Amino acid sequence: MSAGLNIAQLEAVNHLGGPSLVLAGAGSGKTRVITHKIARLIQAGLAADRIAAITFTNKAAAEMRERAGQLVGREARKVLICTFHALGVRLLREDGQVLGLKPQFSILDTDDITSLLKDCGGTTDANTARAWQWTISAWKSAGLTAEQAQKQARDENERVTAAIMARYEERLTAYQSVDFDDLIRLPLKLLGDYPEVREKWQQKMGHVLVDEYQDTNATQYDLLKLLVGERARFTAVGDDDQSIYGWRGATLDNLKKLPVDFPQLKVIKLEQNYRSTSAILRAANNVIGPNPKLFPKTLWSDLGEGEPVRVVDADNEEHEAERAVARIQSLRANSPHKEWRDFAILYRANHMARAFEQALRRAQIPYKVSGGQSFFDKAEIRDLCAWLRLLVNNNDDPAFLRSATTPKRGIGHTTLQQLGTFATQYKLSLFEALFSHSLSSAVSSRAITTLHEFGRMVNDLEYRARHTVGHEAALAFLLQWLKDIGYEQHLYDSEDNEKIAAARWSNVMDFVDWVAGRCGGRIENEGGVQVETERKSLLEVVQTIALISTLSEREQDQNVVTLSTLHASKGLEWPHVILVGVNEGLLPFKVDEADSDLPAPVLADRLQEERRLMYVGITRAQRTLAVSWLKRRKKGRESVPGQRSRFIDEMGLDQATVREDPREKLRALRAEFAQRAAAPKPEVT
Numbered sequence: 001m002s003a004g005l006n007i008a009q010l011e012a013v014n015h016l017g018g019p020s021l022v023l024a025g026a027g028s029g030k031t032r033v034i035t036h037k038i039a040r041l042i043q044a045g046l047a048a049d050r051i052a053a054i055t056f057t058n059k060a061a062a063e064m065r066e067r068a069g070q071l072v073g074r075e076a077r078k079v080l081i082c083t084f085h086a087l088g089v090r091l092l093r094e095d096g097q098v099l100g101l102k103p104q105f106s107i108l109d110t111d112d113i114t115s116l117l118k119d120c121g122g123t124t125d126a127n128t129a130r131a132w133q134w135t136i137s138a139w140k141s142a143g144l145t146a147e148q149a150q151k152q153a154r155d156e157n158e159r160v161t162a163a164i165m166a167r168y169e170e171r172l173t174a175y176q177s178v179d180f181d182d183l184i185r186l187p188l189k190l191l192g193d194y195p196e197v198r199e200k201w202q203q204k205m206g207h208v209l210v211d212e213y214q215d216t217n218a219t220q221y222d223l224l225k226l227l228v229g230e231r232a233r234f235t236a237v238g239d240d241d242q243s244i245y246g247w248r249g250a251t252l253d254n255l256k257k258l259p260v261d262f263p264q265l266k267v268i269k270l271e272q273n274y275r276s277t278s279a280i281l282r283a284a285n286n287v288i289g290p291n292p293k294l295f296p297k298t299l300w301s302d303l304g305e306g307e308p309v310r311v312v313d314a315d316n317e318e319h320e321a322e323r324a325v326a327r328i329q330s331l332r333a334n335s336p337h338k339e340w341r342d343f344a345i346l347y348r349a350n351h352m353a354r355a356f357e358q359a360l361r362r363a364q365i366p367y368k369v370s371g372g373q374s375f376f377d378k379a380e381i382r383d384l385c386a387w388l389r390l391l392v393n394n395n396d397d398p399a400f401l402r403s404a405t406t407p408k409r410g411i412g413h414t415t416l417q418q419l420g421t422f423a424t425q426y427k428l429s430l431f432e433a434l435f436s437h438s439l440s441s442a443v444s445s446r447a448i449t450t451l452h453e454f455g456r457m458v459n460d461l462e463y464r465a466r467h468t469v470g471h472e473a474a475l476a477f478l479l480q481w482l483k484d485i486g487y488e489q490h491l492y493d494s495e496d497n498e499k500i501a502a503a504r505w506s507n508v509m510d511f512v513d514w515v516a517g518r519c520g521g522r523i524e525n526e527g528g529v530q531v532e533t534e535r536k537s538l539l540e541v542v543q544t545i546a547l548i549s550t551l552s553e554r555e556q557d558q559n560v561v562t563l564s565t566l567h568a569s570k571g572l573e574w575p576h577v578i579l580v581g582v583n584e585g586l587l588p589f590k591v592d593e594a595d596s597d598l599p600a601p602v603l604a605d606r607l608q609e610e611r612r613l614m615y616v617g618i619t620r621a622q623r624t625l626a627v628s629w630l631k632r633r634k635k636g637r638e639s640v641p642g643q644r645s646r647f648i649d650e651m652g653l654d655q656a657t658v659r660e661d662p663r664e665k666l667r668a669l670r671a672e673f674a675q676r677a678a679a680p681k682p683e684v685t
């Protein structure tokens with residue numbers, strides 16, 4: 001159990017009785033401390049279901065679950081390993097009733113919220129609605145109610161937004177729905193205002209562990225405090241130099257507050273980096289150097305000097321992508337790391353993935369885009385999720401509207417409008433309104449017949465989903481349902497290009513397979529023992545779906561090159577990393593006064609956060625790192641001269657060694673040639 005931990009890590013793992021904070025630089029084994037501590041707590045006799053470990057993403061949670069599983073076996077499954085938001089869902093499903101929330105409440109996604117806000121504010125303009133959404137979300141995550149926001153409003157614009165917020169909140173309550181901010185705010189209210197509920201959860205939580213603590217926001221910190229109570233049995237791990245979510249309300253104050261709020265806090269520092277070579281680590285330390293030091297840290301590695309960090313000057317986006325692909329092919333041909341999964345291309349903004357996707361496809365290299373448009377954002381998946389959400393919560397009006405019209409079933413816009421007006425008048429959800437006796441005063445009898453057919457179908461599906469348990473039954477159910485609603489036909493009807501329609505249908509099949517798989521009853525091999533996964537009803541599984549943003553659990557084993565935003569790369573590592581688009585204006589992102597209308601102090605803060613982002617990027621690399629920048633870059637439709645980022649200069653690279661290796665191109669060509677030669681010849685029939 002103590003294998004693979006240094007003395008400081010062991011100290012952190014063995015501090016069980018009170019609060020502790022592990023404060024250390026990138027790659028020093030903070031996350032490793034958390035997984036080992038889960039094992040240690042179980043070994044020390046704490047029941048696994050009394051341990052909660054909070055991670056930053058669903059993907060990180062899945063990975064931690066797997067690691068913990070390797071250390072302690074099946075028991076690890078009972079540990080609650082999830083994000084703050086998923087923890088919020090858990091609290092609300094179990095105890096939300098005291099706040100008037102039914103256990104089957106719905107979680108709205110960004111699109112639902114935009115359309116709801118359009119409605120509340122009487123606009124059809126999505127940008128206006130999104131601006132409201134941004135402001136309301138900021139208010140909510142700062143803990144403000146609509147009423148308080150109204151009082152504090154500084155101008156007409158804010159007053160209008162606050163009024164819309166009031167209407168929006170009313171609708172959420174009426175629809176038995178919550179947004180992402182509510183998933184933290186409501187549990188906070190629950191634990192804050194209801195002592196018996198608080199008592200229950202504090203009793204239950206034997207130990208709470210938090211990874212990436214530097215990126216928690218104020219309300220998450222409050223939630224943590226309420227959850228652990230006086231006994232304060234928790235372990236937080238973090239790195240102030242990796243705080244990159246300031247723009248989303250994360251605050252380093254949480255790090256500063258911890259020793260004040262918990263005087264008995266044990267602070268442990270880790271200094272050895274186990275991830276990167278000295279060359280990479282030096283570049284990282286140089287870049288973060290100019291930032292003010294909140295908590296001074298030293299970080300060293302004994303993995304040796306390693307390959308020098310390379311700088312690539314690219315002519316433009318296409319050239320940069322070609323160069324990245326050539327580098328990957330060359331390294332793969334010449335290093336012990338031959339797997340595609342050993343490579344990552346990291347960039348500042350989502351839209352930058354495009355050129356790399358195209359180049360990788362051309363070279364027939366498998367890849368995945370993480371942190372970009374997720375599977376669940378695809379229209380076809382959102383259609384199906386709307387249906388499933390409606391089964392879980394009939395009062396989910398946005399889901400009602402989407403499923404009643406996708407695929408088309410003769411329920412027209414006018415009918416829906418009449419139904420909506422009627423529902424608002426009688427304070428009913430659309431689904432409730434549908435079965436109201438007095439509906440005939442508002443809607444034609446022919447339309448009512450169609451509406452009733454739809455309503456009965458939903459009721460019937462719900463009943464069957466509740467009684468469908470295990471993956472085989474779930475699969476049969478889902479396939480039949482798709483047939484009943486004619487979804488495949490709908491895809492082909494609404495898409496002129498057959499290939500695209502087929503691709504979308506294949507996404508649907510992936511989705512169905514995945515949902516069914518979660519219903520359990522499959523035989524899996526666990527440490528040499530065949531065990532059956534826990535069986536769940538389809539309805540139960542569907543309840544959790546709105547929260548899962550990617551098919552991450554399935555992606556893990558794929559042997560593919562990763563394309564990722566820097567933000568989404570946090571906590572991860574790859575043998576070979578290429579940081580691209582390292583230009584002034586991209587990374588750092590617009591921090592020059594000429595380029596921005598923000599005041600100077602805000603820009604200075606921004607620059608610090610951009611510097612931390614660059615630090616995060618560099619420290620993802622284990623063995624080799626290349627940094628590329630664009631001599632010309634696209635800005636809108638134009639091509640403008642690009643400027644090399646100050647961060648590249650600050651990395652302090654030895655100019656003689658940074659130039660690109662001329663042999664790289666040759667090796668890449670050779671590798672490509674070999675690959676082509678080895679590829680199966682097309683069959684001639």
Ligand SMILES: Nc1ncnc2c1ncn2[C@@H]1O[C@H](COP(=O)(O)OP(=O)(O)OP(=O)(O)O)[C@@H](O)[C@H]1O
Binds near residue numbers: 029239
């Ligand atoms: N004591 C150790 N012995 C050997 N390898 C270790 C040790 N501690 C950590 N590692 C390895 O070092 C790498 C980095 O560890 P980990 O991801 O836990 O660091 P971290 O501090 O969480 O990094 P980040 O700040 O990027 O989240 C991992 O591959 C991990 O397995």
Ligand SMILES: [Mg+2]
Binds near residue numbers: 030031032211571
């Ligand atoms: Mg980590």
